[in-house]
Amino acid sequence: MKISVKLAALALTLTMAGCATHQSPTGRSQMLMHSEAEMAQLGQVSFEQLKQQEKVSRDPARIAYVNCIADRITGVLPAQQWEVVLFDSPQVNAFALPGGYIGVYTGMLNVAQNEDQLAAVMGHEVAHVLARHSNEKVSRSELTGTGLQILNIGLAAYGVESAGTITQLAALGTNVFFTLPYGREQETEADIMGVELMARAGFDPAASVDLWHNMAKASEGAPPEMLSTHPSHSTRINELTAQQQSAQQYYQAAKAMNWPTCSKQK
Numbered sequence: 001m002k003i004s005v006k007l008a009a010l011a012l013t014l015t016m017a018g019c020a021t022h023q024s025p026t027g028r029s030q031m032l033m034h035s036e037a038e039m040a041q042l043g044q045v046s047f048e049q050l051k052q053q054e055k056v057s058r059d060p061a062r063i064a065y066v067n068c069i070a071d072r073i074t075g076v077l078p079a080q081q082w083e084v085v086l087f088d089s090p091q092v093n094a095f096a097l098p099g100g101y102i103g104v105y106t107g108m109l110n111v112a113q114n115e116d117q118l119a120a121v122m123g124h125e126v127a128h129v130l131a132r133h134s135n136e137k138v139s140r141s142e143l144t145g146t147g148l149q150i151l152n153i154g155l156a157a158y159g160v161e162s163a164g165t166i167t168q169l170a171a172l173g174t175n176v177f178f179t180l181p182y183g184r185e186q187e188t189e190a191d192i193m194g195v196e197l198m199a200r201a202g203f204d205p206a207a208s209v210d211l212w213h214n215m216a217k218a219s220e221g222a223p224p225e226m227l228s229t230h231p232s233h234s235t236r237i238n239e240l241t242a243q244q245q246s247a248q249q250y251y252q253a254a255k256a257m258n259w260p261t262c263s264k265q266k
């Protein structure tokens with residue numbers, strides 16, 4: 001009885017949402033219930049809200065540093081506009097959102113200690129977007145009925161810019177992007193894709209291993225905020241290490257290109 005009720009609910013949800021099975025970039029099967037446009041809308045509203053809530057950095061040297069790295073990373077992707085903001089906050093955090101938004105907190109610059117390590121962070125974050133992991137997170141949450149009822153609160157009203165809808169979307173975006181953790185398989189996928197991405201942008205992929213060592217070290221005090229949505233797993237560093245040989249091939253090929261130097265300022 002319980003099962004049939006669940007199935008009926010599932011069927012209803014699927015019908016409503018136009019659910020479809022997709023294949024992720026590394027070949028996993030993904031259940032995605034939302035269009036790219038819906039997720040981009042959610043990303044935009046969340047990013048706008050965050051820019052109002054958080055202090056945005058006015059440090060031109062650091063802004064240039066972060067933008068330099070972001071431009072190289074996104075420059076190896078199919079053309080799309082990416083907005084990059086450096087938030088002036090001690091949080092050890094960074095994120096990328098559907099629709100083309102990248103946020104870095106100044107606290108991250110203490111853990112990602114050079115341009116290659118920060119490129120590892122951004123490559124990982126952008127990979128989450130490319131692999132549509134937020135869509136997958138929210139779709140799973142809806143299918144298991146754990147409370148994120150995206151449909152009920154207004155994405156269907158995409159384009160209707162009433163204040164109430166925007167507020168609800170922003171609250172939903174906070175849940176989806178900044179509270180709900182990524183799954184382990186998503187973390188592995190973002191690592192695999194992110195390391196390739198940074199290497200293709202001319203950053204040394206070996207820095208991805210250094211970055212996660214630094215992140216582990218930083219966890220000995222108060223855990224970095226980034227780890228609340230990106231649960232670390234003990235095999236991550238081993239997997240990243242195993243990936244270095246292939247990543248170095250991308251890096252060596254990319255190094256021959258004429259990249260702008262992104263140097264960290266004091």
Ligand SMILES: [Zn+2]
Pocket residue numbers: 124128182186187190229230
């Ligand atoms: Zn992650």
